[in-house]
Amino acid sequence: xxxxxxxxxxxxxPEGAIVxxxxxxxxxxxxxFMWYRQYSRKGPELLMYTYSSGNKExxxxxxxxxxxxxxxxxxxxxxxxxxxxxxLCAMYSGGSNYKLTFxxxxxxxxxx
Amino acid sequence: ExxxxxxxxxxxxxxxxxxxxxxxxxxxxxxxxxxxxxxxxGPELLIRYENEEAVDDSQLPKxxxxxxxxKGVDSxxxxxxxxxxxxxxxxxxxxxxxxxxxQFFGPGTRxxxx
Numbered sequence: 707x708x709x710x711x712x713x714x715x716x717x718x719x720p721e722g723a724i725v726x727x728x729x730x731x732x733x734x735x736x737x738x739f740m741w742y743r744q745y746s747r748k749g750p751e752l753l754m755y756t757y758s759s760g761n762k763e764x765x766x767x768x769x770x771x772x773x774x775x776x777x778x779x780x781x782x783x784x785x786x787x788x789x790x791x792x793x794l795c796a797m798y799s800g801g802s803n804y805k806l807t808f809x810x811x812x813x814x815x816x817x818x
Numbered sequence: 819e820x821x822x823x824x825x826x827x828x829x830x831x832x833x834x835x836x837x838x839x840x841x842x843x844x845x846x847x848x849x850x851x852x853x854x855x856x857x858x859x860g861p862e863l864l865i866r867y868e869n870e871e872a873v874d875d876s877q878l879p880k881x882x883x884x885x886x887x888x889k890g891v892d893s894x895x896x897x898x899x900x901x902x903x904x905x906x907x908x909x910x911x912x913x914x915x916x917x918x919x920x921q922f923f924g925p926g927t928r929x930x931x932x
Contacts, residue, residue: 806861810860
């Protein structure tokens with residue numbers, strides 16, 4: 707079992723839909739949880755990060771972390787065609803351990 | 819992405835040939851990472867530098883891969899000889915977050931080994 711599991715999709719939704727992306731993990735030491743967006747032929751760019759459990763909102767994006775279930779989510783409201791990309795979850799334990807562990811990524815297409 | 823320049827962007831070689839990738843980050847970032855991203859997978863760490871020192875190279879296949887970071891700024895990653903399974907995107911990232919380990923990725927070098 708990999709440390710971080712993420713459904714690779716692909717996921718196709720109409721413009722304006724609410725999108726839910728999820729990851730599960732097995733390492734209880736993970737404390738920092740991130741979502742990266744990666745457009746085709748580009749490097750990943752950070753969308754949001756959350757420390758420990760809880761919710762965080764930034765515009766149309768909401769990140770949720772449930773450490774008791776080892777489950778994290780990213781919600782995209784009012785999705786736009788420009789949101790079409792691969793979304794990668796990533797996490798690390800913190801302190802001197804800098805190593806990011808990524809999920810496989812979910813390919814999202816938002817259709818106009 | 820604007821903070822990290824990688825070259826070349828694409829490289830096609832035959833197996834057993836050597837290949838090198840370059841990473842040119844903006845100055846002032848002590849931490850530099852090399853990742854490999856296989857098709858349909860997330861990036862996996864190969865090596866992490868703090869200034870000139872490789873502080874985590876446990877995932878680097880040292881029989882064929884080597885890396886260096888001269889003067890704590892630019893870095894090169896080399897594969898010699900390349901194998902078919904090395905086909906992937908090689909990403910360079912710099913670290914610089916104040917409150918957490920935010921990493922800024924370059925666009926990557928897409929390697930195809932024939």
